[in-house]
Amino acid sequence: MQFGGSRTDRPPPVHIAEALTAGAAVLGHRPAVTVLHRHARYEQSGASLANWAAKGAHLLELDHLVGPGRTVRLLAPPCWTSASVALATWWLGATLSLAGEDPAEVTVGHPSQITAPGTGDPDLLLGDGLDGAPSPDASDTATAQSPAWTREAQPLPDHPPPARAGADLPALRTPSRTWSQAELLTVAGALGEGTLGVEAGTTDPISALVAVSLRPLVTGQATVVLRDVAREAATAERVRTWL
Numbered sequence: 001m002q003f004g005g006s007r008t009d010r011p012p013p014v015h016i017a018e019a020l021t022a023g024a025a026v027l028g029h030r031p032a033v034t035v036l037h038r039h040a041r042y043e044q045s046g047a048s049l050a051n052w053a054a055k056g057a058h059l060l061e062l063d064h065l066v067g068p069g070r071t072v073r074l075l076a077p078p079c080w081t082s083a084s085v086a087l088a089t090w091w092l093g094a095t096l097s098l099a100g101e102d103p104a105e106v107t108v109g110h111p112s113q114i115t116a117p118g119t120g121d122p123d124l125l126l127g128d129g130l131d132g133a134p135s136p137d138a139s140d141t142a143t144a145q146s147p148a149w150t151r152e153a154q155p156l157p158d159h160p161p162p163a164r165a166g167a168d169l170p171a172l173r174t175p176s177r178t179w180s181q182a183e184l185l186t187v188a189g190a191l192g193e194g195t196l197g198v199e200a201g202t203t204d205p206i207s208a209l210v211a212v213s214l215r216p217l218v219t220g221q222a223t224v225v226l227r228d229v230a231r232e233a234a235t236a237e238r239v240r241t242w243l
Contacts, residue, residue: 016090017165023217024050032216044080054160055153056088064106068093073104078208081132093164188214194240
C-alpha cells in the first residue's frame, strides 16, 4: 500500500477493504487513534493502523485459517490494537463477535475482559504496553501464557493478503443482530466531524469499536480513547464530540 496525501472528495467506500485502503492513504501519518492512559499516551497514524491490519490479516489467515464464514471473537476495550484486529478480520471477509460465549475460530482478548465464565484463555493476547503487548504487571496472570497479537504479527508482511471483503458480508455479530460491512461503514460515517472522544467502559462497545476502527478511515478524523482517565486528560487533543 502507499500512504500519504490529503483528504479529497471521493465516493463513500463500498466495503471495509476499500475503506481501509482509501482511508489510510488520506490520513497518511496523521493520527487515526490516540489512547490516553493514566501515565501514557499512545498514538497510531492511519498508515500505521493499516500496517498492523495487514500484518494481522496474514496472522489470522495463515495461522488460524480465518476467511469468509469464519468468526474472530474480540474481547478487549477500544484501542488501536482492537481496531487492528477488527480491520484484519474484515479484510479477510470474516465476522467479528464481541460475545464471550460465541463460537469462534480464534479469540483475541485483553486481560481485563477474559475472566468471565466460559471465555477461557485467548488464542492471542492484547495488552497495554507501548507495543500493544501485555505490560509486565500482567506476567503473573494465566493469560500471560498466550502469545501477544502484536508480537506474533510483527514479523509478517506489511503488504496485506488478497482482500475478501464485500458490502453484504456479515461483519459484526451481536446477541441481537448481525451488521454487514456496509452497515458498519454507514454507522462510522454518521459519528460526526472533528476529533471524537470515546470513554472505555462507558461508551457502548459497538459504537466504541466502530469509532476506533472505521470512523478515522471514513471521515479522515481522529478518535481519542480514554482508558481510566477523566475527560480533562484529553484537553490537548481538541475533542469536539463525545460518544
